Amino acid sequence: AQSVTQLDSQVPVFEEAPVELRCNYSSSVSVYLFWYVQYPNQGLQLLLKYLSGSTLVKGINGFEAEFNKSQTSFHLRKPSVHISDTAEYFCAVSNDYKLSFGAGTTVTVRA
């Protein structure tokens, strides 16, 4: 069984400031890790994914995440956010073709 914990339910941040969204997972086997973004009343869009290889993963819209196996974490970061980054962010883990999602983190970017 696998599970995902997103440690922050809401993250307010000022425009052009950095942001980090924390994600921890638990699994007894190797997993694949994903971050998705959801804008209001829309489906999910993949930001980035870790399948194997380099633990630092770069995604779209300037986001990156680092896989840390010893800490079972996959935190998402962006050095400078924009108003348009206001959205819901979901961390997800998969190892048997099923995705398990975290509860989500609401990011609100203020001017």
Next chain:
Amino acid sequence: GAVVSQHPSWVICKSGTSVKIECRSLDFQATTMFWYRQFPKQSLMLMATSNEGSKATYEQGVEKDKFLINHASLTLSTLTVTSAHPEDSSFYICSARPGSSETIRDEQFFGPGTRLTVL
């Protein structure tokens, strides 16, 4: 590439009626499609996994007679909410997984969602 569409994007129906939601992979063949349900301000909960040409596998607690899933082709899956009630009101999202490419293994492509409101 890898676009998934859903139809309708929103639907309002009366209690007791049935509603069908379509999920299509537009530019790839999806051997597996997934149906999720999302309540306001909450995460996605997997309802069922459907494989083309076979019966869907439902998650624990999901009524298979109420949420009928058909995956008749490699590009189309449908979810029918039968005898809908107000508590079935939710945001339903489908996703599709390509079956052929190892480089995107385990990745799912999501549809835009369908907002169902049962009066």
